[in-house]
Amino acid sequence: MGKIIVRVPATSANLGSGMDSIGIAFHLYFTVIVEEEMDKWQVNHAQGKGIPTDERNLIVQSILKVNPTIHPHQLTVISDVPVTHGLGSSTTAVVAGIKIANALGDMNLSIEEQINMGAKMEGHAESVSAALLGNMVASTYDGKIATAVDVKMPDDLGALMYIRPDGISEKDSRAKLPKDINLMQAVYSSSTANVFLALASQGKWEQALPFVENDQFHEPYRKDLVPELDQIREIAHKLGIYGTYLSGAGPTIATISNKNKLSELRIELQKINLNGSLRILDIDNVGATLRGE
Known part of the structure; x- marks a missing residue:
């Protein structure tokens, strides 16, 4: 061979x-x-x-x-x-x-x-x-x-990635997670994932993507490692964009949306001089x- x-x-x-x-x-x-x-x-x-x-x-x-x-x-x-x-x-x-x-x-x-x-x-x-x-x-x-x-996933969807120059080891990020969480918190979090997948499987992405932002399993405990998460999400919301989440164990922050809207978001984020790179990726x-x- x-x-x-x-x-x-x-x-x-x-x-x-x-x-x-x-x-x-x-x-x-x-x-x-x-x-x-x-x-x-x-x-x-x-x-x-x-x-x-x-x-x-x-x-x-x-x-x-x-x-x-x-x-x-x-x-x-x-x-x-x-x-x-x-x-x-x-x-x-x-x-x-x-x-x-x-x-x-x-x-x-x-x-x-x-x-x-x-x-x-x-x-x-x-x-x-x-x-x-x-x-x-x-x-x-x-x-x-x-x-x-x-x-x-439809061709018009992509992701804007905010990639910080400094990485985070999965071990360090996992250490932030609690050993136990409240039952009602778990039920709420898992139910939002269920609805997200059901809507996505029907091609209803505009309705599905807001549910990406309701996590209670890991983001609340890792947010201090990536303070830009709330900042990016707030700016995205002003543009009517929902679908921002912490990618994997971090520190990259992803926003899924229509690629034209992601271009608008990138322009706005460039104005605030984040310490990292911004890349729009296709699926x-x-x-x-x-x-x-």
Whole structure:
């Protein structure tokens, strides 16, 4: 087999009250080129000194978890996905590893099997499901079996991402979460997620998106890590835009809306000189791809 090229979309998780269960894939990509066999694994990348370049790299670890008999190769990573910014940087590496192991080992894994493997590695299924299927995905994982259902999103929807220069580790962000929450708070939060998904599945996005802003599972406890969340949401509301949420564990803030409205929002946010970048992203409706050369 010649070169293999795997491309995995970035993902955004925790839409509204869909903590660890609802994710979206975007046109922002993590690409891995699988090159010649080596005596030892070699991962070439420009992701910073903290990312290993040998068998400790998450891509390689994922490959070997799927198939420990895969021979070492040289891998070259080209990524637009920022590390530790709530856009699925670890998920892209995991999914790339699953795809590479499946190809090199001639395993013929189904998408369902790939989702289950990714969920087992990550502990939840929404990000790997979105990365593999594209679009928006609702999922559940009981520790053994993951179930995922994709919901097609219209072409005129996109997301404005406010990406802070400083990242937040998922470990630090998870530490902010309470061990228990009030029953009525949980019922309210889960019911808003149910209504959001029901409206979205019927294509009623204008009615669905306000429900993204009603989370009680994680945003109230993480807001101090990302003070810009309320600021962006307030400005969006003045423009009639609803659908702003904390992406994944943060610190990226996402706003889903019509792309024309997102352009208006970006102009307004540029006026207040936020300490970060603003990017409008299209929805990826294909998911992870693999091709050989």
